[in-house]
């Protein structure tokens with residue numbers, strides 16, 4: 001028999017991302033009320049819900065911008081609830097924003113390179129000048145990773161284009177590439193299709209659907225969610241009213257009622 005803990009989570013099971021009993025109140029409003037769900041390795045999990053359901057608040061709790069009144073957020077079983085957004089990012093939790101954040105004056109490849117952590121290299125200018133073998137190897141590895149991520153995001157043909165000159169759909173892909181550069185454990189995508197037209201959303205869906213990274217995304221565009229997510233968590237008035245595969249969610253009468261009012 002599976003033993004469940006207080007939040008109904010199978011005891012002892014370690015998921016990549018584990019949100020347990022999270023509550024946030026704004027005065028009398030319960031923006032989140034005992035929200036629990038898990039995201040397994042490599043899964044793309046979407047959070048949906050009508051306006052005011054608590055999606056943004058949940059995203060802020062997971063990314064560390066807001067501390068919950070109750071509950072915990074765990075990454076690979078490690079409690080990150082009180083950990084700052086910067087330290088969460090170092091722990092492998094990366095996020096993108098609704099308003100695309102890229103360096104317009106850098107090329108596409110330059111943007112991804114700048115997102116890669118500079119793991120040592122030491123020796124300063126002297127080492128640069130003599131081109132220490134270890135330094136050269138590190139640089140080669142960084143360039144290889146940039147090429148790999150650009151390929152993953154369908155950006156190889158644009159590697160030398162300046163980011164500022166790109167349409168918003170491509171800039172969103174550059175931001176995604178930057179977030180993927182360091183091989184995050186979990187990628188958090190905040191309304192990834194906002195500002196994109198149908199064609200741009202479709203291209204993004206193809207890329208996100210093809211990732212082997214664990215993803216949590218909040219999104220209004222149902223077509224995008226249904227097409228990219230393995231699992232969906234539905235929020236309404238701060239509570240989880242359903243979790244399941246896209247097909248299960250589509251057929252769920254409680255979800256339909258919440259959306260249709």
Ligand SMILES: Nc1ncnc2c1ncn2[C@@H]1O[C@H](COP(=O)(O)OP(=O)(O)OP(=O)(O)O)[C@@H](O)[C@H]1O
Pocket residue numbers: 026029030031049050051052053054055056057058
């Ligand atoms: N800073 C705040 N102060 C007071 N109330 C807030 C605050 N932020 C959110 N709320 C309230 O909490 C509830 C959840 O809001 P939230 O923005 O998380 O929902 P959402 O699902 O992201 O909505 P939308 O789809 O409209 O963006 C709403 O009732 C909202 O009015």
